[in-house]
Amino acid sequence: MNYFIKRGEENFGPYSLAEVQEYVQTGRVITTDLAQSEGMSTWVPVTQILGNIPAPAIAPVAPSPIATVPLVDLPPNLHWVILLILDLFTRQLFNVIWAFVLANWARKLSGDNKPLVLVAMYPAALFAAIFGAAIIGATGVEKTFSFILIFGCIIGGLIAYLFGIFKIRDAMEEYYNSRENIGLSLSGVMTFFFSTIYLQYHVNRIARWKKTGVLS
Numbered sequence: 001m002n003y004f005i006k007r008g009e010e011n012f013g014p015y016s017l018a019e020v021q022e023y024v025q026t027g028r029v030i031t032t033d034l035a036q037s038e039g040m041s042t043w044v045p046v047t048q049i050l051g052n053i054p055a056p057a058i059a060p061v062a063p064s065p066i067a068t069v070p071l072v073d074l075p076p077n078l079h080w081v082i083l084l085i086l087d088l089f090t091r092q093l094f095n096v097i098w099a100f101v102l103a104n105w106a107r108k109l110s111g112d113n114k115p116l117v118l119v120a121m122y123p124a125a126l127f128a129a130i131f132g133a134a135i136i137g138a139t140g141v142e143k144t145f146s147f148i149l150i151f152g153c154i155i156g157g158l159i160a161y162l163f164g165i166f167k168i169r170d171a172m173e174e175y176y177n178s179r180e181n182i183g184l185s186l187s188g189v190m191t192f193f194f195s196t197i198y199l200q201y202h203v204n205r206i207a208r209w210k211k212t213g214v215l216s
Contacts, residue, residue, distance in 0.1 A: 002181060006034040006043055011071050014038070014181055021050055038182065041213045071180060074210070075105040080201040087197070096123060096161075098196045102203075103164055106171035115171060118164030125157025165195045172199070176206065182215050 002014035005023075007030075015023070023029035024046065034043035078098075086094040096119075103115040129150040169191045176184035184206075190198045209215040 001037050001039070003035050003037050003049060005029055005046065006036065017049065020046065024050060036213060039213055041211075072105075072108045072175065074203060074207055075101050077204060077207045078200060080197055080204055083200050084197050095196050098200070099161070099165065099168075102168050102196060102199055106168040109175040110171040112167070112171070115164050115167035118160045118167060121164070122157040122161035125153045125160070129153035129157075162192065162195075165199070166191060168199060172202065182206070182209060 002016060003020050004011055004013035005015065005020070006012075020029060020035065024031070029046060031045065031047050033046045035046040035049050036043045037049070083094070083098060099119045100116070103119040106115040107113055129152075132149050132153070166188070169186045169188075173184055173186055176182050184202065186199070186202060205215060
C-alpha cells in the first residue's frame with residue numbers, strides 16, 4: 001500500500017510504508033506531517049502508520065524537504081453529463097473548447113505540448129478551409145476544387161484532433177500509473193467515440209478519489 005504525505009498545503013508521494021518509516025527516521029518526514037493511503041478518506045498523523053518503528057524523540061532543527069515534484073492539480077471538475085448537454089446545445093463547439101482545457105492539463109501531466117498542438121490543428125484547419133474556399137470562389141475556380149479543399153482540410157484537422165485526444169489519454173494513464181498510482185486504465189474505443197466526454201468522466205472519478213480515497 002502506498003501513502004501520500006501532507007505538509008502544510010503541499011502533498012507529496014506516493015511512498016511505500018518502508019519509505020515513510022525511513023523518511024521519519026532520517027528527518028525528511030516529521031511527526032507533525034499528515035499521511036493518507038490510497039484507501040483512506042481522511043488524513044491522519046504520520047505516527048499512526050509507522051507500525052512498530054519509533055519516531056525520533058527530537059526532530060531535526062532544519063529537516064531537508066522531501067525530494068519530489070509537486071503533484072499536478074486536476075482541471076475544472078465539470079460533470080461529464082453537463083459537458084454532454086453543452087456539447088449538444090452548441091453542436092460540438094463546447095467539445096472543442098473543453099478539448100483545449102484537457103490538452104493544457106495533459107501538457108502539465110506529461111511536460112509535452114503535443115496534445116495542445118494537435119487539438120489546435122482542428123479549428124485551425126476549419127479556418128483554413130473557409131479562408132481558402134473564399135479565395136477560390138473569388139478567383140472563379142470551379143466548385144469541385146473548392147469542395148475538395150474544404151473536405152481535405154476538415155478531415156486532416158479531425159484526424160489531428162483525434163490524435164490529440166489520444167495524447168491526452170496517454171498522459172492521463174502515464175501520470176496516474178506512476179506519480180499518483182491509482183491503476184488508471186482508459187478504453188481506446190470509448191476515447192475514440194466519446195473523446196472529451198469520456199475523459200472528463202474519468203476526471204470526475206479522480207476528483208472523487210482525491211476527496212474520499214476510493215476510486216469508484
